[in-house]
């Protein structure tokens with residue numbers, strides 16, 4: 326038996342405690358819906374390892390075989406300076422899943438980098454300097470994307486000053502910042518953007534983009550109303566700003582559609598993706614609308630962007646998705662509906678369940694101490710996650726009191742009992 330406490334002690338010795346907390350999970354091996362810790366403890370994964378293993382823990386056989394084959398050929402091809410065929414194949418395959426007007430992309434290694442590129446590209450395309458972003462949004466931790474992130478101030482403390490960003494309330498209807506109710510509110514949160522920031526704080530002609538997550542992830546699995554993004558787009562259109570959709574967590578079929586924004590009936594000008602698109606390897610992608618034009622050579626780059634192992638894993642993930650698209654969509658819908666129903670049954674029985682929300686397999690449960698005051702049940706949420714872990718189920722927290730489940734597409738057969 327390995328001593329888990331010792332492993333954690335050594336971790337603390339060598340690594341700055343930037344994130345890992347009291348969750349005593351030391352991963353060893355995994356496949357499909359299961360993962361085993363270093364002592365062989367078997368767990369069911371409902372976390373997709375932070376939204377990465379959409380196709381099952383450790384990818385699947387095709388992804389792994391693709392990576393292994395590529396290792397013996399060439400791993401890094403200096404895609405900043407030389408050409409290679411694999412990134413081209415990846416791009417062509419990805420575009421089959423993107424809206425028709427989207428034609429070109431930039432490759433990097435993470436979500437935050439995909440967003441850095443999206444921020445910079447919006448600025449260079451529009452020759453404007455401001456970004457409108459949302460409270461509870463999470464876009465990454467490098468300086469540019471951190472300037473948009475606003476889900477918890479610990480992410481930002483001591484790191485300012487930041488580039489020009491204006492934060493506005495998101496459509497968090499369960500805790501409406503205006504104390505109104507949808508649809509009677511008439512989407513007052515969108516109106517607010519016109520009335521305040523755009524009238525009193527930033528000249529509309531200086532706004533490069535409205536930057537959002539279609540479903541806010543880290544901030545608490547917040548799903549806006551169906552017509553929200555149409556209204557937001559009308560603000561962007563009126564002021565000539567671009568719409569940027571951060572699909573790093575919500576994309577790659579997580580919601581049953583390739584892009585989460587597709588659930589809301591509009592298209593963005595720029596999409597950023599990462600996490601699941603690399604099938605378990607680091608891959609960030611920023612895709613732009615053809616009509617936006619080009620980025621001058623030298624204006625942006627990343628040494629490992631287009632890494633051959635990552636794009637090979639990306640190609641295999643997309644191949645799998647294309648081949649099994651219909652079955653995947655059906656299964657995501659069926660499993661998602663089943664979970665939402667079961668969680669709503671729990672809501673009937675347990676007053677701590679304040680809200681159940683999600684689309685497809687991107688599902689969150691917000692816990693409250695009191696349904697009237699909606700006081701967050703943060704401690705209880707953390708206890709539930711720990712208890713679930715002790716009993717063999719991996720879950721994750723988000724926001725103040727939301728427990729989240731982002732299940733890999735193939736894992737849930739186990740849940741349906």
Ligand SMILES: Cc1ncc(COP(=O)(O)O)c(C=O)c1O
Pocket residue numbers: 435436437438440463464465466538542543571572573574575599600
């Ligand atoms: C919506 C969203 N954008 C960006 C990021 C940052 O991605 P990364 O950690 O790969 O930089 C995350 C990470 O959780 C995310 O959820």
